[in-house]
Amino acid sequence: MVVVDRLSKDRHFTPCRTKMKAYDLAMLFVRDIWKLHGLPDSIVSDRGPLFVSEFWKAVCHQNANAFLEQYLRQYVNFAQDDWDEWLPLAEFAARNVINDSTGMSPFFANTGYHPRMSFGPPRAIPHKAPKELTERCNQGNKFASKMHQITDLLRTNLLSAQASQERLANTTRSPAHAT
Structure with a gap:
């Protein structure tokens, strides 16, 4: 499937x-x-x-x-x-x-980032101090905003691609005649 x-x-x-x-x-x-x-x-x-x-x-x-x-x-x-x-x-x-x-x-359209592709050692994860909680919250808001931008771009690109496909398909079609 x-x-x-x-x-x-x-x-x-x-x-x-x-x-x-x-x-x-x-x-x-x-x-x-x-x-x-x-x-x-x-x-x-x-x-x-x-x-x-x-x-x-x-x-x-x-x-x-x-x-x-x-x-x-x-x-x-x-x-x-x-x-x-x-x-x-x-x-x-x-x-x-x-x-x-x-x-x-x-993958990028759904997550907002590109996946890790190599089998090398992962990047070190820094220890989060309590004062960094506000910063993490701001990062979450930025991520949500980024995902909205990605969704808007997806819709725009799809509409543009569909319009191009329609123009291309219609170049070989003749108008319908009433009988």
């Missing part, structure tokens, strides 16, 4: 069987998606009767699945039976690629 956030373009990859009951898929969704993002306002699906209900419209794309298959093909063993072991790495990689429409990676 591939779930893509339409605003941030963030994505999650969850292994599942081809034929699943709605309850089983709902449990996967709760376990892997809802716990991180909460219940979405809307969900769009391309999968048929399993996703038909008003509550259960999943954000699944064949394009995202094709990306995942292409990515995993490079890493799975010759028998191709260990693909589920590579899903976390594939998800991490996909979440850190800058999206053309948003101009930022889904």
Whole structure:
């Protein structure tokens, strides 16, 4: 199952069987998606009767699945039976690629920072003195403000990308004629 956030373009990859009951898929969704993002306002699906209900419209794309298959093909063993072991790495990689429409990676869009990518020693965490509590509170306010700015930029970039895509699509179309 591939779930893509339409605003941030963030994505999650969850292994599942081809034929699943709605309850089983709902449990996967709760376990892997809802716990991180909460219940979405809307969900769009391309999968048929399993996703038909008003509550259960999943954000699944064949394009995202094709990306995942292409990515995993490079890493799975010759028998191709260990693909589920590579899903976390594939998800991490996909979440850190800058999206053309948003101009930022889904990870950055959701968190406001880029993840640590190396396996070197972590940076030292300084000891926080009590007088620094006000400073930490100010940092929290700055972070919240930054996240609002990122969300506004995401929306602006998406609207711009959609307008460009519409212009490009309309260059080859002819106007409809009334009959």
